[in-house]
Amino acid sequence: MTGWRQVAMVARRDFVQRATSRPFLLTLVLIVGLVIVGGPFLADATTPDPAREVAVVEPVEPTLESLVVSAGDQVDLDVTVVGVADRAAGDQAIIDGDADVLLVAQPAPGVLVWRTSPDLRLSSALSQALRAQAQQQQAADLGLTADEAVALVSPPPPDEDLLDPEDPAESSDRAASFVGMILLYFAVVLFGQFVMLGVVEEKSSRVVEVVLSRVLPYRLLAGKVIGIGALGVVQILAFAVAIYVAARLSGAADDLALDPGLVASILGWFLVGFAFFAVVYAALGATVTRQEDVQSVALLPLVVVLPAYFIAIFSVDDPDSTLVRITSIVPPFSPFIMPIRSAAVDVPGWQIALSVVLLLAATYGVIRLAGRIYSGAILAIGQRVSLRDAWRRSSDAAAQ
């Protein structure tokens, strides 16, 4: 019991000391606040405004106006027609920015006057309207009714049958698992390094010897990974919740249907995946003493993390490729890739089970390995210890 109590106390200290520090709280409040307040604003600002003003020389022909408005509707533009006295007034309106385009219908085929460059969507809508107007004119000349004319030039489109219609929940699943992967990536890259710095800090302040005279190295390692890791998880979760709230506020999440089971499984992959890398970072941290040396070893885990990240992004488009199938099972790639693959396609149960078992086994293995490297390197103050030296020295350190 003493051992677990010590692990819990180390974890608690590392968590509380950081969580109550002013920079930490400030950063957390700032980020969460920015996402919740700024997210919807940003979403709003980046959504293109659908309103368009089309200038037409007076008198405006009612059929043309209705054709222009309905053609705009078809391309999701909210078109308003404004009358101008003559061509010169129209040009002036364009230059002043009072209208987006000047439409001169006569003589055929007409002219579209823009200020700098054509708005392609509006341009095609207006062309469509002019064409329709010309067709109506020709139909009237031939003595056809409007309906006959429409049936002649544009027969109704075929019906579309969906044999396996996309489930809106499925796209939510994919979005959620993708967000989970991105968060895991950031957690590993950012908070993995925090774990590492926490280890280095103890070494560089020399307090580690005082601690190790009371606590066995692997317990100190476990406590640090749990404490600093938990803080990282709290930050990431706060961030995830902030994103969710922002999405709800902006209406972007209206169609989102999150399955609690799925959220739980994404969280599970996230936690084990993060634990794996946090332990790796802790062991690497034990091999250096000075903060300046941290960068040199902090890059090592990226050799695995970056490929995992890119394969995960690739797997969104091609979830059934051989590369994705294999890496979704092999640790430590699996926590990045399996959630995305299983949200996109039906993955056989045994593959998921195998992937989970392998990842848990690898995490256990890396904890044992890291414990050994940690205990071999943690008391060596000064120069950087090579991993091989740390392994060799670990037989010097107490094991019981």
Added chain:
Amino acid sequence: MLVVDGLMKSFGAHVALAGASFEARPGRIVGFLGPNGAGKTTTMRCILGLLQPDGGRVTWNGEPVSSRTRLAFGYMPEERGLYPKMKVADQLAYFGQLSGMSSADATAAAAAWLDRLGLADRSRATVEQLSHGNKQRVQLAASLVHSPTLAVLDEPFSGLDPLGTDALATELRTLAAQGTTIVFSSHQLDLVEDVCEDVVIINNGQVVLTGTLDDLRTSSTVRRLSVEVDGRPWRPTRVPVEESGGVAEVGSSTPHVLIPADVPVDDVLAEAREAGSITSFNFDPPSLSDMFREAVQQ
């Protein structure tokens, strides 16, 4: 009782400990001495389980030391270190809890220690805000907060001013009176002579001298002699004389030499009388510095 029995430890080709053995009895203050690189810190780290010896063993009250028994040990490493940004009281309470105290006990013990060391008003300060001397005091409290039955202190007096030295010596005596076994290393031999009852001298990884200060003095094969004849320092010529090698100690203006313990004092006295009128004659057991040099030069 702490028994260190035949400890062996090598780092690659370098032999740090070559069968070091000694004992420390309950309630005694043991001075652990030796030249730099003799194996003091390695021995201490082995006692605390920070290093695994290649051979030999450490027992406490007859039992091999485990991580559980070590919870009752206190250790002050030579490389001082505390959490710089943690509040002093929180830090002491944390170390107390790591040593198995309940949260309430640890908090109370931390407050009591800060009171005792005159730091009660600094309990909410972070360690980095403290002066060097106060950091040292907190470091000592960190190793003793859980009232250990064995305190192993590596160079606890280094860096202390005379007042701090006195205060620490008093603390150590108080702890020993309460039954705590204390093993500490130091290069300040006059201080050790003043504070310790027992000494252990280690050299090249082996214990070369161990026992109570009194016994060691009595059983020593040399005596310290300082004589003035006609107001000038004088030395005998008919007995083998050994330079003490050391600088004259504070308070003794006459340089001294070491002579074998079995030389009759009367012979020396007679030779001195022949030389002139004796103005000062001191014939004493050797000092700790004498015994230390004797032991490590063999």
